Amino acid sequence: IDELRHCQTETHALSHYNKYFNGLHQAPHMFDRVWYLSVPKSFFEDASTAGPFEFLTAVAFSFEYVLTN
Numbered sequence: 001i002d003e004l005r006h007c008q009t010e011t012h013a014l015s016h017y018n019k020y021f022n023g024l025h026q027a028p029h030m031f032d033r034v035w036y037l038s039v040p041k042s043f044f045e046d047a048s049t050a051g052p053f054e055f056l057t058a059v060a061f062s063f064e065y066v067l068t069n
Contacts, residue, residue, distance in 0.1 A: 031037070047058040 043058070043062065047055045050058070
């Protein structure tokens with residue numbers, strides 16, 4: 001229930017941003033323009049274009065590193 005409340009709060013905040021700032025209605029277009037997601041996007045594009053074993057190994061090691069440190 002707490003996560004649902006967070007989602008509702010964030011959606012409500014975004015509705016105010018959408019009223020005053022242009023561009024939030026084009027989420028896929030804006031997702032391509034976000035500079036700070038370039039490293040994770042590059043990593044997952046490289047992992048997804050590799051074979052299934054390389055993908056599972058890369059994702060497993062990366063999440064293990066992120067979650068344990």
